[in-house]
Structure formats: structure tokens, C-alpha cells
Amino acid sequence: MSARPGIAAAIGSALGGMLWAVVVAAGVAALLEQSATAYRALKVIGGMYLLYLGVRALLDHRKQRKAAQAAGDELAAVEQARAGTPVRLRSAFTAGLVSCMFNPKVGLFYLAVLPQFLSEVTFANTLALGAVESSIAAVEMVLLALAASRAVAMLRQPHVRDRLEQLSAGILAALGIGTAASAA
Numbered sequence: 109m110s111a112r113p114g115i116a117a118a119i120g121s122a123l124g125g126m127l128w129a130v131v132v133a134a135g136v137a138a139l140l141e142q143s144a145t146a147y148r149a150l151k152v153i154g155g156m157y158l159l160y161l162g163v164r165a166l167l168d169h170r171k172q173r174k175a176a177q178a179a180g181d182e183l184a185a186v187e188q189a190r191a192g193t194p195v196r197l198r199s200a201f202t203a204g205l206v207s208c209m210f211n212p213k214v215g216l217f218y219l220a221v222l223p224q225f226l227s228e229v230t231f232a233n234t235l236a237l238g239a240v241e242s243s244i245a246a247v248e249m250v251l252l253a254l255a256a257s258r259a260v261a262m263l264r265q266p267h268v269r270d271r272l273e274q275l276s277a278g279i280l281a282a283l284g285i286g287t288a289a290s291a292a
Contacts, residue, residue: 114253117204122246124208129238148291154210159284166277
């Protein structure tokens with residue numbers, strides 16, 4: 109398995125962090141912190157996106173299982189279904205970017221942390237520190253994607269993969285529902 113989609117998602121997430129750094133540097137995040145309605149709306153949008161990812165993952169998993177059962181040879185059919193629907197780099201990048209952009213906690217993190225490490229809080233200084241943090245996060249996520257791609261061979265057993273896919277879909281859906289419900 110290629111690490112390229114994971115790297116694309118890491119870069120998207122890092123870019124989302126940079127966008128939050130720009131928002132914080134411009135002072136908009138301070139307004140978001142003061143507006144409970146805006147914060148709740150962003151939280152609901154983020155929760156709905158996580159719920160969408162979880163439901164889509166579960167439906168894709170079920171579709172692949174049905175194709176495998178119809179073909180008779182479960183392992184071969186699942187592998188064929190997976191080979192027919194590779195993760196596109198653009199989709200992985202977009203998922204990383206959107207999930208970071210619609211996570212208000214990232215903005216609040218930058219708002220709370222960045223000014224503490226600046227002797228003079230200016231747009232350029234805040235943006236530079238945000239770029240450093242996003243770069244470090246990108247390197248960390250890229251290394252994680254590379255390590256994960258090497259561990260895939262161990263996780264290729266059908267029963268292990270099935271349980272992990274069901275678990276991750278359930279967790280994404282639960283996180284989405286919890287995030288949206290906490291905004292109410």
C-alpha cells in the first residue's frame with residue numbers, strides 16, 4: 109500500500125493549520141471565541157463532516173463485503189474491490205484540509221498558544237509561529253503515514269481488516285454525533 113494518500117492528507121491538514129494561523133493572526137479567531145453561535149455552527153459543521161466520513165466508510169465497507177460474498181472468494185473479491193477504488197490524492201488532501209478547517213479547537217489552540225510564545229504579537233510573528241507549528245505537524249504526520257504504510261502488510265488479514273473498518277466507521281460516526289450534539 110502506498111503512503112501517498114496519507115502524505116496528501118497530512119499536507120492538507122497542515123495547510124488547514126496554516127489557514128487557522130492566518131485567521132488567528134488576523135484576529136478573527138478572537139471573534140469566534142466571543143461568539144457562542146458562530147462557534148456552535150462551526151462545531152456542528154465539523155461534526156456533520158465527521159458523521160459523513162463515518163457513514164461513507166461503513167457503506168463502502170458493506171458494499172465491498174457484498175461484492176466479496178457474491179464472488180464467492182472473499183479475500184480475492186475484497187482485494188479486487190479495493191484495487192478498483194483507490195484513494196485519490198485529491199480526496200485525501202481535501203479530507204485533511206476540511207477536517208482541520210472545520211475543527212474550531214485548532215483555531216482556539218492557536219489563539220491560546222501562539223501569543224504566549226511571542227514577545228510582540230504582530231500579524232507576521234503570529235503567522236511565522238503558526239507556520240513553524242504547522243510544518244512540525246506536517247513532518248510528524250508524514251512520518252506517521254510512512255510508518256502506517258509499512259504496517260499495512262500485517263493488517264491485511266481479512267478478519268482483522270473487517271473489524272478495524274467497522275470500528276473506525278463507528279468511531280467517526282460517534283464523534284460526529286457527539287460533536288454535533290455538544291453544540292446544542
